[in-house]
Amino acid sequence: MGGPLEGIRILELAGIGPAPYACMLMADLGANVLRMERGDSNAPPDSTNDLLNRSRYSVALDLKSSAGRNLVLDLAERADALIEGFRPGVTERLGLGPNDIFVRNPGLVYGRMTGFGQEGPLAVRAGHDINYIALSGALWSIGRRGERPTPPLNLVGDFGGGSLFLAFGVVSAILSARRTGEGQIVDAAMVDGSASMLAMTHSLMNAGSWKETRGINILDTGAHFYEVYETKDEKYVAVGAIEPKFYAELLAGLDLDDESLPAQMNRGEWPAMKDRFASIFASKTRDEWTTIFESTDACVTPVLSPREAATHPYNAARGVFSSEGVIQPQPAPRFSKTPGTIERSPMIAGSGTHDGLREWGVSESRIEQLRLDGAFGTVSN
Numbered sequence: 001m002g003g004p005l006e007g008i009r010i011l012e013l014a015g016i017g018p019a020p021y022a023c024m025l026m027a028d029l030g031a032n033v034l035r036m037e038r039g040d041s042n043a044p045p046d047s048t049n050d051l052l053n054r055s056r057y058s059v060a061l062d063l064k065s066s067a068g069r070n071l072v073l074d075l076a077e078r079a080d081a082l083i084e085g086f087r088p089g090v091t092e093r094l095g096l097g098p099n100d101i102f103v104r105n106p107g108l109v110y111g112r113m114t115g116f117g118q119e120g121p122l123a124v125r126a127g128h129d130i131n132y133i134a135l136s137g138a139l140w141s142i143g144r145r146g147e148r149p150t151p152p153l154n155l156v157g158d159f160g161g162g163s164l165f166l167a168f169g170v171v172s173a174i175l176s177a178r179r180t181g182e183g184q185i186v187d188a189a190m191v192d193g194s195a196s197m198l199a200m201t202h203s204l205m206n207a208g209s210w211k212e213t214r215g216i217n218i219l220d221t222g223a224h225f226y227e228v229y230e231t232k233d234e235k236y237v238a239v240g241a242i243e244p245k246f247y248a249e250l251l252a253g254l255d256l257d258d259e260s261l262p263a264q265m266n267r268g269e270w271p272a273m274k275d276r277f278a279s280i281f282a283s284k285t286r287d288e289w290t291t292i293f294e295s296t297d298a299c300v301t302p303v304l305s306p307r308e309a310a311t312h313p314y315n316a317a318r319g320v321f322s323s324e325g326v327i328q329p330q331p332a333p334r335f336s337k338t339p340g341t342i343e344r345s346p347m348i349a350g351s352g353t354h355d356g357l358r359e360w361g362v363s364e365s366r367i368e369q370l371r372l373d374g375a376f377g378t379v380s381n
Contacts, residue, residue, distance in 0.1 A: 003028070004338040005026055007030075008030070008081070009032045009034075010083060011033075011079045012084075013036055013037075013084040013091070014035050014036060014349075017154070017162070018085060018159060019084070019085030019111075019113040019162075020053060021052050021162075022164070023035065024053070024055060025167050027056045028341065028343075029335075030341075034059060034075070036072065037060070037350070038349065038377065039349030039351070040350040041060040041350050041354070041377070042350075043347075045348070046347065046351070047347060048347060048348055049346070051326075053346035054328075054342055054344065054345055054346045055343040056343070057347075057353075057356025057359065058350055058352045060349065060353045060376040061376060061377075064094065065374045067370055067373035068376075069094060069096060070375075071362075073096070073100065073104050074104075076101050077104050077105050078361065079108060081110070081170050082111065083111040083112075084096075085113040098185050106182065106183055109170055109184060109186060111169065111173075111186045111188065112187055115131065116189060117192065118185075118187045128154070129156070129158045129162075130151050132162075132189075136161070137195065137198055138156050138194045139151065139156075140214070141201060142214075142220070143214050144221050145222065147214075160193065162188065162190040165192070169188050170186055204217075225241045226241075227239050227274060229277060229282075230278070230282060231282065231286040232282055232283060233286060235286035235303065237289050238301050239299065241298055247264050250300065252296075253300065254277070287302070350376070
């Protein structure tokens with residue numbers, strides 16, 4: 001049995017970052033995703049290092065050619081969704097906008113990935129993850145007291161607020177289309193998604209328990225029991241002992257359980273307690289602290305580099321990463337009856353032109369004619 005999205009067909013007009021990652025997630029879970037991009041239709045099926053392009057064929061396509069445009073329109077007739085990540089208006093100018101597609105397939109879901117959305121005063125402006133989460137309020141909230149906001153890689157905007165909301169939206173709209181017969185546009189914007197991810201923070205602010213000052217709150221490194229501490233060997237441990245029973249185990253592991261200490265939630269004492277904790281954690285190595293806390297519920301874990309994480313005993317036992325050929329994360333989440341799988345390694349752009357189109361029902365003669373008509377770009381000998 002295939003993954004939970006087996007039977008769903010998605011056309012991907014290739015872009016960078018968030019849209020490819022959303023397509024990777026859905027392809028890992030069984031969707032038949034056909035990635036269409038600039039490439040060489042005669043390229044050998046060699047692997048590349050771009051993991052975001054795994055689990056699907058890459059078809060060489062010149063979207064500016066009439067033959068390439070017509071191929072997309074034809075394939076859209078048999079697709080459940082089309083995903084694009086261009087600036088607003090680009091696919092319309094190519095003759096591949098939602099209205100062009102819906103004429104061929106009114107039940108198709110048209111997924112659009114941008115930073116600022118399809119409408120609004122910034123819709124056509126350039127930007128990147130850091131700009132989108134700056135406007136949503138997410139970037140301001142991440143960082144330590146008295147310091148500048150810290151960009152969290154491109155996890156919150158591109159992949160959290162972008163890819164995950166796009167994939168969720170597309171699958172949701174496909175379910176709706178299968179019930180109603182009507183497709184629709186999914187406008188996934190990284191500003192919208194990252195703002196949504198702040199729902200709990202706004203809840204705490206509304207309740208008066210979160211101050212709009214960076215680095216003084218319970219989850220933003222303000223609290224001594226929710227912090228990263230440096231160890232003797234210049235590595236780090238993460239501490240997240242929020243609940244009283246977990247905090248008690250933390251104190252026991254630090255040999256502080258018999259001492260007279262301020263109440264855990266006495267915010268005025270948090271800075272002094274952080275200094276005290278920092279001094280204690282600096283007295284042992286990261287692995288020594290790991291041994292002390294690994295059998296407890298003190299919520300203390302080693303801070304691992306990405307490569308350390310790939311070989312950590314917990315991750316190895318659970319199979320979080322695959323090390324066959326290259327290190328890469330396995331499909332997530334997990335399903336008891338329809339598990340996801342990495343169908344194929346990411347391949348050179350265009351190398352799946354023939355096999356991918358054949359899988360989507362395009363005949364040999366049509367593929368050859370498309371080649372002659374320039375649908376795949378310059379005809380190579």
